[in-house]
Amino acid sequence: MKVDKSLPLEYSTEENSLKILGFWIFIGAEIMLFATLFASYFTLENRVGSGPSGAEIFEITPVLIETLLLLTSSFTIGLAIHAMRLNRTKATMTFFAITLLLGAAFLGVEIYEFMHYVHVGAGLQTSAFTAILLTTLGTHGLHVTFGLFWGLFILLQIKKRGLTPETANKSFIFSLYWHFLDVIWIFIFSFIYLKGMM
Amino acid sequence: MDFFDRFAVPHPSFLIYASMVGIGLTMLAIVLGITYFKKWGYLWREWITTVDHKRIGIMYLLSALLMLFRGGVDAIMMRYQLSVPENTFLDSQHYNEVFSTHGVVMILFMAMPFIIFFFNYVIPLQIGARDVAFPRLNALSFWLFFMGMGLFNISFIVGGSPDAGWTSYFPLAGNEFSASVGTNYYMIAIQIAGLGTLMTGINFITTILKMRAPGMTLMKMPMFTWSAFIANVIIVFAFPVLTVLLAMGTMDRLFGTNFFTTDNGGMDMLWANLFWVWGHPEVYILILPAFGIFSEIISTFARRNLYGYKSMVASMVVISLLSFVVWAHHFFTMGQGPLSNSIFSITTMAIAVPTGVKIFNWLFTLWKGKIEFTTPMLYSIMFIPLFTLGGVTGVMLAMSAADYQYHNTMFLVAHFHNVIIPGVVYAMLAGLTYYWPKIFGFMLNERLGKWTAWLMSIGFVLAFIPMYITGLDGQARRMYTYSESTGFGMWNMVSFIGAGVMAISFALLVYNIYWSIRYASRDIGDDPWDARSLEWATHTPVPEYNFAVTPQVDSTQAFWDSKKNGYELFQGKVEKIHMPNNSGLPFIMSCIFFVFGFAMVFSIWPLAIVSLIGILGCLAYRSFEQDHGRYISVEEIEETERKLRGAKK
Numbered sequence: 048m049k050v051d052k053s054l055p056l057e058y059s060t061e062e063n064s065l066k067i068l069g070f071w072i073f074i075g076a077e078i079m080l081f082a083t084l085f086a087s088y089f090t091l092e093n094r095v096g097s098g099p100s101g102a103e104i105f106e107i108t109p110v111l112i113e114t115l116l117l118l119t120s121s122f123t124i125g126l127a128i129h130a131m132r133l134n135r136t137k138a139t140m141t142f143f144a145i146t147l148l149l150g151a152a153f154l155g156v157e158i159y160e161f162m163h164y165v166h167v168g169a170g171l172q173t174s175a176f177t178a179i180l181l182t183t184l185g186t187h188g189l190h191v192t193f194g195l196f197w198g199l200f201i202l203l204q205i206k207k208r209g210l211t212p213e214t215a216n217k218s219f220i221f222s223l224y225w226h227f228l229d230v231i232w233i234f235i236f237s238f239i240y241l242k243g244m245m
Numbered sequence: 246m247d248f249f250d251r252f253a254v255p256h257p258s259f260l261i262y263a264s265m266v267g268i269g270l271t272m273l274a275i276v277l278g279i280t281y282f283k284k285w286g287y288l289w290r291e292w293i294t295t296v297d298h299k300r301i302g303i304m305y306l307l308s309a310l311l312m313l314f315r316g317g318v319d320a321i322m323m324r325y326q327l328s329v330p331e332n333t334f335l336d337s338q339h340y341n342e343v344f345s346t347h348g349v350v351m352i353l354f355m356a357m358p359f360i361i362f363f364f365n366y367v368i369p370l371q372i373g374a375r376d377v378a379f380p381r382l383n384a385l386s387f388w389l390f391f392m393g394m395g396l397f398n399i400s401f402i403v404g405g406s407p408d409a410g411w412t413s414y415f416p417l418a419g420n421e422f423s424a425s426v427g428t429n430y431y432m433i434a435i436q437i438a439g440l441g442t443l444m445t446g447i448n449f450i451t452t453i454l455k456m457r458a459p460g461m462t463l464m465k466m467p468m469f470t471w472s473a474f475i476a477n478v479i480i481v482f483a484f485p486v487l488t489v490l491l492a493m494g495t496m497d498r499l500f501g502t503n504f505f506t507t508d509n510g511g512m513d514m515l516w517a518n519l520f521w522v523w524g525h526p527e528v529y530i531l532i533l534p535a536f537g538i539f540s541e542i543i544s545t546f547a548r549r550n551l552y553g554y555k556s557m558v559a560s561m562v563v564i565s566l567l568s569f570v571v572w573a574h575h576f577f578t579m580g581q582g583p584l585s586n587s588i589f590s591i592t593t594m595a596i597a598v599p600t601g602v603k604i605f606n607w608l609f610t611l612w613k614g615k616i617e618f619t620t621p622m623l624y625s626i627m628f629i630p631l632f633t634l635g636g637v638t639g640v641m642l643a644m645s646a647a648d649y650q651y652h653n654t655m656f657l658v659a660h661f662h663n664v665i666i667p668g669v670v671y672a673m674l675a676g677l678t679y680y681w682p683k684i685f686g687f688m689l690n691e692r693l694g695k696w697t698a699w700l701m702s703i704g705f706v707l708a709f710i711p712m713y714i715t716g717l718d719g720q721a722r723r724m725y726t727y728s729e730s731t732g733f734g735m736w737n738m739v740s741f742i743g744a745g746v747m748a749i750s751f752a753l754l755v756y757n758i759y760w761s762i763r764y765a766s767r768d769i770g771d772d773p774w775d776a777r778s779l780e781w782a783t784h785t786p787v788p789e790y791n792f793a794v795t796p797q798v799d800s801t802q803a804f805w806d807s808k809k810n811g812y813e814l815f816q817g818k819v820e821k822i823h824m825p826n827n828s829g830l831p832f833i834m835s836c837i838f839f840v841f842g843f844a845m846v847f848s849i850w851p852l853a854i855v856s857l858i859g860i861l862g863c864l865a866y867r868s869f870e871q872d873h874g875r876y877i878s879v880e881e882i883e884e885t886e887r888k889l890r891g892a893k894k
Binding site: 064065077083094096172175 | 379447448454456481482483484488489490492500501503504511512515519522861865869871
């Protein structure tokens with residue numbers, strides 16, 4: 048592996064910079080994925096059939112907690128990457144761990160929220176609206192779940208191997224993914240919850 | 246339904262039982278043959294675990310040719326069924342299954358792997374790269390595609406084929422009207438293959454952006470690479486729509502959600518809209534690389550630089566943008582109102598403009614060229630008028646007011662095949678003949694090749710022109726029979742004969758391959774066509790590392806310039822080359838995907854959960870794996886180079 052010392056660690060080999068570009072393109076595909084879900088959501092938003100509408104089931108408190116947790120986690124993963132750039136392994140790992148804990152807490156609240164929806168009679172099969180609501184939220188939630196495992200594996204690798212071009216590259220790509228999930232959440236928060244509650 | 250009942254074909258016929266026996270015997274023969282010749286190890290080491298873009302390309306090609314045969318058999322069955330009025334060869338259900346699978350197989354499992362074969366084999370060579378950006382992801386793309394294809398193809402002997410058309414419109418594709426597991430196969434098999442395609446898109450965009458030879462700026466890229474680049478951008482933007490759509494369709498069928506039902510708020514038109522948001526760009530994913538291949542072939546055999554390079558690129562960019570804003574022309578007659586119809590009418594017709602630019606560019610390239618009528622060139626020359634005819638009928642269909650007359654008739658079927666066969670299939674066959682010597686080290690027989698091209702064209706005209714006539718006369722598509730009094734009988738018989746001629750042409754292609762393997766000369770050199778772009782600058786057969794020294798590029802036709810103007814392509818000396826290691830993981834993971842897909846189709850939840858954990862386990866394993874590839878030493882490279890030069894003389 049040729050390592051170019053003049054570049055940040057995560058970009059330092061050719062393979063690394065290819066991977067970062069490839070991941071940006073993958074994010075492009077992910078944007079289309081969520082755009083399709085949002086388009087479907089707006090189409091089916093008012094088609095509640097015999098089930099409840101958004102205004103009837105949305106609760107602001109858990110959603111605010113979720114937003115707070117996820118936005119904070121996006122900040123801490125940024126700090127982790129900053130620490131990585133300063134070559135401080137321990138700080139990187141700490142911020143990584145905090146990010147994952149915040150992510151897990153977010154997921155916990157979301158699971159509570161889903162149980163609440165099912166409890167008030169807004170299950171997956173109730174109406175087109177509930178189906179697309181739970182699918183959109185669920186797709187984001189699955190991404191977070193996937194990210195938790197992925198991040199955990201990277202954390203273990205940093206612990207085992209230290210900050211190498213490879214682990215730095217993986218951490219950086221993971222941070223892109225995590226920020227992206229946050230951006231999607233902002234759309235969910237604004238256009239599903241706030242709009243739905245108005 | 247009883248557990249085992251679901252695996253039985255719900256609508257059996259003699260043909261299906263005969264196929265079962267045929268498939269069983271073929272599989273047995275293959276397994277016994279490989280065991281007898283002790284080739285399992287070879288197969289595993291050299292092919293199944295390979296990450297070499299050239300070998301992956303060849304595997305795509307084999308899949309595509311196999312599916313061309315399967316889709317072709319479906320086509321012949323349909324034409325035979327319709328060749329005379331009130332035919333009883335197929336019944337209505339069986340006919341539904343045949344046209345549904347014909348569409349899916351031909352587009353997703355024949356045309357797509359065929360273009361991806363060209364992406365894989367040609368692009369790294371054409372841009373002077375050693376490999377694609379992510380070789381292992383490339384292997385995963387192929388195996389996911391392959392497993393999706395396999396899953397789709399077992400549908401007709403295990404559980405029943407999809408029967409709601411290749412567009413699978415709801416509510417027809419819902420559980421109520423499509424009760425067998427056929428449409429589950431559609432949803433899940435295409436999903437798995439589609440994941441592979443999406444990864445291909447990401448891989449090739451990165452490859453083209455980052456791995457071009459020094460000096461090859463974007464505006465010096467060969468036209469095929471340009472067309473592939475744009476097609477891959479469309480893939481990355483269109484395929485996620487399909488992913489979501491198929492996931493929602495799967496949920497409707499398996500979990501009883503209400504996305505596309507007609508009660509509880511469901512909206513069947515949402516399927517149609519989203520399907521075509523993916524489906525219309527999909528046809529440009531196929532046609533743009535085909536245009537790229539024609540551009541390469543036409544400029545090679547007219548012995549001229551491609552006329553209007555910049556306008557060629559610009560027109561493709563415009564086509565790619567327009568491809569996303571025309572989807573609603575697929576349902577002009579479903580009550581979306583005059584404003585929508587007008588807008589989509591205009592955007593649709595607008596696509597004729599950049600396409601026309603390309604046609605004129607090819608004609609101007611031919612003009613004053615020293616044209617050589619080789620087989621690939623013959624296909625390319627036949628393509629121009631035939632494709633233009635299809636384009637003109639496309640503009641006819643784009644007029645929303647007039648569309649009320651011919652929507653859902655054979656006129657549409659004729660139009661679609663009139664663009665896709667001369668456009669895509671001819672390009673595939675032309676490109677196959679053109680690149681064959683580079684891939685396999687010998688040329689296909691030119692005489693047989695020309696017969697194939699002529700028979701293909703004659704068969705094509707006989708098979709599809711009559712459909713315009715019966716279509717305008719009101720023959721609906723997807724109808725399994727018609728009455729004597731309609732008068733469609735004669736034209737449909739002509740169509741059937743045309744389909745037969747096309748089948749003969751395909752058989753001739755197969756015979757040509759067989760003949761050439763046995764008798765064709767192996768002494769053809771590296772550049773038998775006297776071609777213009779970099780893929781011809783390396784040895785035949787292409788060594789694993791493609792180029793011993795990375796080429797330096799100075800113009801759009803770098804290799805041609807190096808031959809004619811004495812420009813030195815390979816500056817610098819041989820250095821050790823980094824190559825990726827083979828890996829069995831893509832294959833194993835895709836096999837688990839196959840099991841997962843199968844479990845989902847039949848709602849066997851424990852197996853689905855276990856295999857899902859298996860897939861995630863593979864990803865976890867990959868995350869911890871450390872594999873930095875290996876180096877090919879300078880001595881090894883020089884040894885290989887000497888041997889290859891010796892072979893060429």
